[in-house]
Amino acid sequence: MLNSKQCEAFLAVAETGSFDFAAERLCLTASAITLRVQQLEKQLGHLLIVRERPCRVTSSGESLLHYLQHSRLLEQQLVQQLTGKSAANGFYQVNIATNDDSLATWLLSTLQHVLIEEKIALHLKVDDQSQTHHLLEAGLVNACISTEQYAMKGCQAVRIGSMxxxxxxxxxxxxxxxxxxxxxxxxxxxxxxxxxxxxxxxxxxxxxxxxxxxxxxxxxxxxxxxxxxxxxxxxxxxxxxxxxxxxxxxxxxxxxxxxxxxxxxLELYWHHWNQQSLQLQKITEVLVRSAHLKMQKSEHTHLTA
Incomplete structure (x- = not known):
């Protein structure tokens, strides 16, 4: 069994790139963070963190990092489903990977109403449209916009339009x-x-x-x-x-x-895990219904200009 406190320390170091920053995040001393990471490495029999500036994870650490980040997303979805809210402020957090062109043009205007009505806070990761599905595969996001046509295991993919x-x-x-x-x-x-x-x-x-x-x-x-x-x-x-x-x-x-x-x-597809929170389902419904209309409108504007 993985020790939750040790994993928490490792995750903090991996995401902040520093034992000192990880200590600040967890309100612990840097020596306590170091000890927990060392204990986790001893238990697993692998070096997980390369002590550099900034720190970086090894290949073994990368596998553990993806597992822990994916588990955290699943936990967030479960809490949202059971409690109805992700935090005291009443907003739901949804993590999405998108290409920059979609973000700069049609994405936010398409999601505007559902984000307001459902009190959804977006956490976006931006990457090339050919790479965003890797962020979903790694468990870093709940869904993504991608040029990849086929869904990976445990996910669904649906065409949302073309640019x-x-x-x-x-x-x-x-x-x-x-x-x-x-x-x-x-x-x-x-x-x-x-x-x-x-x-x-x-x-x-x-x-x-x-x-x-x-x-x-x-x-x-x-x-x-x-x-x-x-x-x-x-x-x-x-x-x-x-x-x-x-x-x-x-x-x-x-x-x-x-x-x-x-x-x-450029054909674009919406990828998401089979198990979705209610809020992600609503985002999916809006994108599948409206995204292609936004893109078609831009095409029509260009052709009639």
């Missing part, structure tokens, strides 16, 4: 970098805008069509959806934007769609 992405740039950028056309050589010199190293939407298209890897051309990493749009609007680079963020900028000439054959439909 249309287009390759765009400002007129000034095109005049400067693509005056002689868009081809392999011009792309080797024109700066691109990419969300982060996990974002393969742009890089895969350039690789497939022109045989250029990211190492072959200059690019900005802008890991913020709103700043990503601003970077392109400032003429610092070209990149893939969803219709929701393009809006009517094509109509008014602020942006120009380049390489229209690169238009991409």
């Amino acid at each position: 249309t992405y287009r390759m765009v740039a400002t007129p000034n950028f095109i005049n400067r970098w693509f005056q002689q056309g868009i081809h392999r050589e011009s792309l080797r010199h024109a700066p691109a805008v990419i969300y982060n190293a996990k974002d393969h939407l742009h890089t895969d298209l350039i690789q497939k069509q022109f045989g250029l890897s990211p190492q072959c051309y200059p690019h900005h990493f802008i890991p913020s959806s709103n700043a990503f749009v601003e970077t392109i609007l400032l003429g610092l680079g070209f990149g893939m934007l969803p219709d929701y963020q393009i809006g009517n900028r094509l109509k008014y000439g602020e942006l120009i769609e380049i390489l229209p054959e690169f238009k991409h439909e």
Whole structure:
């Protein structure tokens, strides 16, 4: 049997990255935290924490961390189901992983009413849409928005809609970098805008069509959806934007769609554990019913602009 106090100490160190911070969280001394973690490591026969600054978990510690975080989520759901509230303030906590573009565009407006009516407090984790389901698998969230079509064991996955992405740039950028056309050589010199190293939407298209890897051309990493749009609007680079963020900028000439054959439909799916709290069920109902309508509205706005 795992000792709850030892596990609590380990979890605090793993999540804060420090024995001192863990001690503050648990209102204990750092030496008491150290002793409990050492006892847990001795019991399990594995080193769990690498004593560095910040501390990091080993592969064995990672397995234990995922187990404990998943158990904590299940406990929170059980308490919510039995007591009706997660804390004295009367709000329910729901942990969701989402991609940044959904968060910056349609997600919060879609959930607005259910969050208010049901007194739900969202705890969001943001990652690339191809990676968010790993957070669910690790037990770090109750549900996620992902491009993964198939549900893992113990979960359900349902399609909630698609986002249309287009390759765009400002007129000034095109005049400067693509005056002689868009081809392999011009792309080797024109700066691109990419969300982060996990974002393969742009890089895969350039690789497939022109045989250029990211190492072959200059690019900005802008890991913020709103700043990503601003970077392109400032003429610092070209990149893939969803219709929701393009809006009517094509109509008014602020942006120009380049390489229209690169238009991409990104299918999004809602993943959640089979066992849901009542509040997560309500969020699921709203997303399944309304998310695709929000995305379709943005598509319609783009087409009629």
